[in-house]
Amino acid sequence: MQTQTFILWPWQSKSYLIESSLWNFIIDLWWEDFDELLNYIQKTNLEINWIIITHGHYDHILWLNKFVSLNNCKVFISSWDKDFLYDPSLNLSKFWWDGEFILDKWIEVQVLENGSKIWPFEVKFTPGHTRGSICLFDHENKNIFTGDTLFPNWEWRTDLPTGDDFLIVKSIFELSKYLKKWYKIFAGH
Numbered sequence: 001m002q003t004q005t006f007i008l009w010p011w012q013s014k015s016y017l018i019e020s021s022l023w024n025f026i027i028d029l030w031w032e033d034f035d036e037l038l039n040y041i042q043k044t045n046l047e048i049n050w051i052i053i054t055h056g057h058y059d060h061i062l063w064l065n066k067f068v069s070l071n072n073c074k075v076f077i078s079s080w081d082k083d084f085l086y087d088p089s090l091n092l093s094k095f096w097w098d099g100e101f102i103l104d105k106w107i108e109v110q111v112l113e114n115g116s117k118i119w120p121f122e123v124k125f126t127p128g129h130t131r132g133s134i135c136l137f138d139h140e141n142k143n144i145f146t147g148d149t150l151f152p153n154w155e156w157r158t159d160l161p162t163g164d165d166f167l168i169v170k171s172i173f174e175l176s177k178y179l180k181k182w183y184k185i186f187a188g189h
Contacts, residue, residue, distance in 0.1 A: 006037050012189050013059050025050045027145050028060040053077040054147025055133040056084020058093035065104045079111040080132025128168025147188040
């Protein structure tokens, strides 16, 4: 399994492309430099099987309509953040983007629950940044994809819709247990 990081500006958001002999998928689909990721996929002739969204803010979902129409892949998001895909106020596109993002109705969305398994990950709810934020735990390779639950330098953000200070502290405390076991963190920014 190989992980490629696409760092995308202006906020250093990250999309992760996971390639393996079984499946190819993306974790979070940032919007600014979408062409770099798309060009790589086309150049290498990769079939993308699914996209996992760690939470429903626009900077992680904005290219879903275009990408899924080009690649015909499934979209996974937590059950608690699924409505962000259809609500520009919750996903913040109404305020911070020139337009409003609403996921096309024909796109297949599958919800993830706490403890769900999606190869090679165990899904854990880590609410706080949003009510439905998730982290993806790859126990075999000791990797955690945290989305925006954890920012660099152990910072967090809860001032956006459905954010919660108490829950983010609890979620980060749970994450800290895995750092003692030498897990590598792949953050959303």
